[in-house]
Amino acid sequence: MIETTGLAVPRPGAAPQRWTFDRRDPLPGDVVVRVTHCGLCATDLHALRGTDPAVFPLVAGHEMTGVVDTVGSEVTDLVPGERGAVGNIVGSCGRCPACRAGRENGCAEYPTLTYGGPDPHLGGANRGGFSSHIVVDRRFTYALPDGLDPAAAAPLLCAGVTTFAPLRRFGAGPGVTVGIIGIGGLGHLAVKYARALGARVVAFTTNAAKREAALDLGADEVVLTRDPDAMAAAFRTVDLLLDTTGVALDLDPYLRTLVVDGTYVLAGIPPEPLRVDPLSLVVGEKRIAGTGSGGVPVTREMLDFSAAHGIVADVEVVGPDRFTEALDRLARGDVRFRFVVDVTGL
Template sequence: MTIERRAPRNDDVAIRITHCGICHSDLHMAHNDWGMSIYPMVPGHEIVGIVTAVGPDVTKYKVGDKVAVGCLVDSCQKCHQCTSGHEQFCVEGATLTYSSLDRRDGTITFGGYSDHIVTRQEFVLKLPDSLDISRAAPLLCAGITTYSPLKKYGVGPGQKVGVAGLGGLGHMGVKIAHALGAHVTMITTSPGKGDDARALGADEVLISKDADAMNAAAGTFDFILDTIPVGHDVNPYLNLLAPNGNMVLVGAIEPLPSVHGGLLAMRNRTLAGSLIGGLPETQEMLDFCGEHGIHPEIETIKLDEVNEAYDRLVRGDVRYRFVIDIEASRPAT
């Protein structure tokens, strides 16, 4: 079937999509694993492209601009969450980039596995010139998901930071924490990932199955970014935190096995969670990555290779994010 995009409204920006990242959540949404999917569906919320048209009220962008769209395409813009830059927590509910209902006309929103997208200007981000548009797309979800908690907890020089799990999120966590000036340790079950982690910017590698190494590192981390994408025992990681240390979950949106209250209370530790970021912080992240030359590590595919990519994603067989080259996937004209 053909998905029609709306003609630009007065405040809309029309974007010719050049690339779109594949997020693991696309797979869950496609399969309705979370019971919230709306069909027909066009997944994709890591979108970059070029502005092709703007509505008459658009002031932020002009035709030809390099832009990006992330997980959100609308919100009320009036509540305290929206006005403080946390649109993802809009009191009325944010409109997601795909499989959500447009706030104005109730039509289904469609994402970035597509040739173009039309979005109101407030939800369009500027892609810094220093970023390579063919590699930047995963910043829109994997980038902001890791940047936001690192910034919230003030990660920077002099701090010992752990990143648990080396996948789409984890590899961005290592790169950003390193660029923020922290001493970064990759915490992984797989000794085989050590070289990769170091190449990404990790100063050390801690094997989580090595009980002696885990004991030796107990109480030494200021911050841990836990990107492990499934429910898992967080107690061994909490035990790595120093007093007043913070650990943030960005992957496991599932039940966790029993957490020991004493690991939190006896050392003023924190177990938190984090969900993407608002629009101002997403722009800040893009600018930061532009300034520091931070790109995701990607494998580029064509649009007709998505099903195969999903199969490989299930097996964890990607280093570290698939990006669909939409530009190269267009039918010859």
């Protein structure tokens, strides 16, 4: 077993604390990554502040960068000392049509998530990236391309692929107008990717204070969504909307901004059902789609694209001793735009 130190919430409602636990010894196809940085995603906050006792003690974190420590006997294309990265999927069946198509995030047997789900090797709940080491199937361990700062690149492994994958899948590029709803952890990366892909980018935000930030990130235009005149002026101007808010929006004002055949893509996960007037879809023959994480091929493409275009997250790096503060500030939306925990001090 590999003795690992993590930042764990021991039981529902408790504060995070250092905790030592065992990882499995590497199987022939495994890679052991010594984690240096792990991004803090809204999903982590919800999990760590959740109430299901079955998943505690809970070590969250699913956006990791680090250094390959050791590899299993069958791993030949990653070597100790090389930089590595791990996202929010660490296993899948490998046999279903989705897996065979490189869409492992859609595995018919449900992918093995990095933490909080059943650990197929050791039993119990598996443990995430706010920890000193992680043992991962080679298929889900990525080489971190040269030039990407390991702290600022960590959020690419969840927020990056969750925004890059749908922009690619739905054709963001030259001649296409992309609307990004919400300029936060996901949205700020979405603006950068859409811009780098060559699209015209419109940022939709409730927050007038984010106007300048959105323009700095690469938006061509900012629409303040609480201004009915601004929303009306955007009527039928957007080809593709990517909603990163995680809030159950009233979709109708947004769907009115889509052109005929336009697509609204849900990237965040609202806590309640969506509300939509059927006529908002029928008139203009529009689509609602979902997206979440990405399979192995698009994750690799995202990392290469990020390195080629110099795209990383805008991050505030904190040490393990500021983990609780980071959770509190994320809960208040007080971060620009992503916390990353430097776990080398664990």
